[in-house]
Amino acid sequence: MTAISASMLASDFARMGEEARRMQAAGADFLHMDVMDGRFVPNISFGADVIAAVHKVCSLPLDVHLMVEDPDRYAEVFVRAGATFLTVHAECTPHLQRALRHIRDLGARPGLALCPATPLDAVRYVLDDIDLLLVMTVNPGFGGQKLIPATVEKTREAAALLGDRPIRLEVDGGVAAQTAPLLRAAGANVLVAGSALFRAADAAAAMAVLRGENA
Ligand code: DX5
Numbered sequence: 319m320t321a322i323s324a325s326m327l328a329s330d331f332a333r334m335g336e337e338a339r340r341m342q343a344a345g346a347d348f349l350h351m352d353v354m355d356g357r358f359v360p361n362i363s364f365g366a367d368v369i370a371a372v373h374k375v376c377s378l379p380l381d382v383h384l385m386v387e388d389p390d391r392y393a394e395v396f397v398r399a400g401a402t403f404l405t406v407h408a409e410c411t412p413h414l415q416r417a418l419r420h421i422r423d424l425g426a427r428p429g430l431a432l433c434p435a436t437p438l439d440a441v442r443y444v445l446d447d448i449d450l451l452l453v454m455t456v457n458p459g460f461g462g463q464k465l466i467p468a469t470v471e472k473t474r475e476a477a478a479l480l481g482d483r484p485i486r487l488e489v490d491g492g493v494a495a496q497t498a499p500l501l502r503a504a505g506a507n508v509l510v511a512g513s514a515l516f517r518a519a520d521a522a523a524a525m526a527v528l529r530g531e532n533a
């Protein structure tokens with residue numbers, strides 16, 4: 319079963335609560351929240367208070383993607399804001415295992431994100447510490463980019479590495495009608511989608527297409 323995580327980065331920020339509920343009504347499984355610090359990535363988005371405000375008006379589980387340096391410093395505020403999954407980038411901390419362990423100790427599900435050029439080796443020794451692996455299929459920082467083709471093979475290798483462990487395999491960036499079948503075939507089971515859902519005339523139909531169901 320393919321889960322859909324709707325990326326709020328593509329929503330109308332002036333109406334985030336309504337936009338979140340619109341995605342819930344259309345059948346999204348998670349709300350994907352992209353937190354950007356303007357340092358690790360060249361863009362600034364929103365923080366824990368905004369996420370907490372959306373969480374108050376929409377009951378979908380939150381899939382929080384931290385694109386921030388020194389993520390360990392912020393883990394607690396994002397768990398308090400309502401994160402179900404809290405994902406940090408391997409590139410953002412020299413003490414990755416500690417950061418992941420900390421998230422689990424705080425009561426959330428730890429996720430590990432890898433930029434397109436980061437090898438899968440970063441995952442090998444923290445398999446016991448994660449509930450989700452996020453393979454970035456674009457360089458993080460902006461919505462609406464084109465998927466980098468080499469990341470499809472990387473997703474396939476990630477699926478083999480995870481084997482039958484209960485770890486979700488998520489892909490993020492450039493997920494659309496044309497790319498979703500490749501990513502599902504490669505083993506991804508959580509598809510993050512921003513533009514493909516928010517720009518669609520019918521978000522429910524767009525989700526069915528991404529899941530490979532007949533709408
Ligand atoms: C990019 C973000 C993505 C982004 C995806 O750095 O991590 O979650 O919102 O946007 P689309 O689906 O438009 O490529």
Ligand code: ZN
Pocket residue numbers: 325350351352383490510
């Ligand atoms: Zn993201």
